[in-house]
Amino acid sequence: MANLDSVLACLDLNLDRALGRLTELLKIPSISTDPAYAADCRRAAEYLAGDLDAIGFDASVRDTDGHPMVVAHHDGPSGAPHVLFYGHYDVQPVDPLELWESPPFEPTIREMPDGTKRIVARGSADDKGQLMTFIEACRAYKAETGGLPCKVTIFLEGEEESGSPSLNPFLDANRAELLADVALVCDTNMWDRHTPAISTGLRGLVGEEVTIKAASRDLHSGYFGGAAQNPIRVLAKILADIHDDDGRVTIPGFYDGVDELPDDVRAIWDSLNFSETDFLGQVGLSVPAGEKGRSVLEQVWARPTAEFNGISGGYTGEGFKTVIAAEAFAKVSFRLVFRQDPARIRAAFREFVTSRLPADCAAEFAPHGGSPAIQLPFDSPWLEKARGALSEEWPNPAVMISMGGSIPVVGEFKDRLGMESLLIGFGCGDDRIHSPNEKYEMTSFHKGQRSWARVLAALGGAAG
Template sequence: MSSSSQLQPVLDRIDADFDNSLERLFALLRIKSISADPAFAGDCKAAADHLAGDIATLGFATEVRPTAGHPAIVATSNGNGGAHVLFYGHYDVQPVDPLNLWHRPPFEPAVTDHADGRKIIVARGAEDDKGQLMTFVEACRAWKSVTGSLPLDITIVIEGEEEIGSKNFVPFLEANKKDLHADFALVCDTGMWDRNTPAITTSLRGLVYDEVRIKAANRDLHSGIFGGGAQNPIRVLTRILGSLHDDNGHITLPGFYDGVKDLPPDILAQWKNLNLTPESFLKPIGLSIPAGEKDRLLIEQVSSRPTCDINGIIGGYTGEGSKTVIPAEASAKVSFRLVEGQEPAKIRKTFRDYVTARLPADCRAEFTDHSNAPAIALDWNMKPLAAARRALTEEWGKDAVLMGSGASIPIVADFKKTLGLDTVLVGFGLDDDNIHSPNEKYDLRSFHKGIRSWARILSAFADAPR
């Protein structure tokens, strides 16, 4: 029997069991699995044990496995053959500070009314990533409940350190490679285009994050005595930083755009039709004019074009009142979001060479590497992508958008490098979900239709040619 012929009873089961699905999510949300704070290490272990126990009830061979930090879960179940997928999620959450800005206790989940009438789930982790990963788990539960099996082979891997950079996860992938083989990976840690339009994220920008510190004199100097004669690191630094962009918003590093490709014409046409405007995107944050490349659409500027941003700058006296000094040093943190075709190591070297070449006499520069990750871009024509897109379109009644994300999700690059897997990114988050902020939420509709969407996607994967 084909999976598609069994799909409707599975969807009916999801609807009938939704209140129980919500309570299972609430049980997970009550666990204070804050990975950044060692005081919550026990809670992280409790979250892993809780999830592993729940997944095991679905017939998965499930283990909680140690890492050098918080434990990870590996769960495998053989379905009806065909494709084998690896689903990834994370159970750890961000700290809740500042606590006084929460409207209710962050680990006491509840369904409440949004200001515009929507029903929302409010709790830390409601969207990122407990609510998202449970959409997949609940879809598997419905398939098992109705048919007694899964429509395809599934391995689930869930980590507990995503919010602190997954620093122990790549070694974990290497050590567990034989148990994580699959045809492709699935990640549910992204969002929709809007409340009614599903999306598949087909590209992620990479990241180079560098810190530059420019030093001159051997101590801070009195500006009345030395002003005009001594080199000022703040002036040197800001002159260099100010030259990183030209008047049209282009980045001036030599060779920066080498290898950068334009969007396929059909995708660019689709993005134009989405009509992302300064009015809709910038006005809510108090801005009005796009600041990127003037010859590019706003949606390209934030989704598919490389960027350079100065994220912090320090130098001299910054306390209350005045202190007339020429500082001995000044520093800045600079990040580059990269796209396919750009190599992080090359961009980092180009930036450092650019700074060093512009240093006057009596100045020297020191650099610190804070982060780097390559950009990821899927083959627009890969079969799993087309199958997932059809399933999402059927569930939501609107064509699923293939969209680029301006953010970086390093695990996607890790899957490619370590396991050789491409990743299909499907998520149901919304821009106003307040992830990493007080009053994090997940739309009740996102949770419900997210479960139904994954049920459809699993069916589509099972019926698609490998």
């Protein structure tokens, strides 16, 4: 197999072409949570399957009850390991649209005062730019060597941003086809712009939507005010009761299975020289608002949370309307750690709400996904190979970190396919994923491709 250097040189030479392919993908508004964009989700899947087919993969678009999956296979050398690469082509909604500095599906290259460049578009970092770094690495290997250093299966999902309702049935139905030695997941960040990272821990997630109902219709607040139950007030009081003055969650049993951070892990995190001031300052904040007595890294990596992601009720349009709403609703999410049980957390939250309902009020609940926390083994041979490969590409050696976010597919790969995952991505903390003006650093896109080429070489035993 040709020298890895020739593959890296190919990536350097073809960066503009790679950017053009990413731009075409970013133009597709593949918003999975909105049925109005179903055709665009399929279009994104077909674009990716066609691109992979052109490289030499056996690629296909697979229908599900929701948005389609993309599955592609490529053989590797005899005896080489088999890797399963996972990414998702769907994106978050763009609201509020008026806060975007350029149209979200018209990708823009923006040069910053320090000379760096960034790709601004919805999905640039989460996850189209990330998944294309891997595809471009495969493309360069094929161009330079005619093959890949590993047997590779690529699995791209279209519902990650909407709870992955089709994922588990698809994994169960296609288990034999998707089995590999290790999974590679790209939906993660670096430690900083110069330091790559492999994430070894993920918080779990439980999503709930609660609706409080009272009167049979909206009421005139002058005629009924004071006598009728107000669902907005009832809901607000219940939500306020979920945290105490020290930031702890008051739901009974919430901390079952939550351990204190081990001293050796704390020492590793302390060595990262993390600046709480800079972390909060970049979003206009200054004071940590979580559990008192916990560092910010501990709060976002190793402690469970209850957060309110949306709340509504009554009249919210322009002007004013004196109405007592018949119902109010909130979207609540819980980030879980260690051995917290998602099903028990969901049940405890519902009991917490219903036990506080006054007369004439009722609660309805709708689940929005649930997954346990993940802790990957620190002594994995895959981890050491990938860490060495990343350290060869970036100015600083790769570090092992945890993540405050949740990637449910990692748990499903472990439970349903029996596979560990390497979580390697090249996003930055200020990429504004899920927010207006999402961006992906050009350095992340370029060196991400080079990094995956090195990782594939290392895993396949062809590095050097």
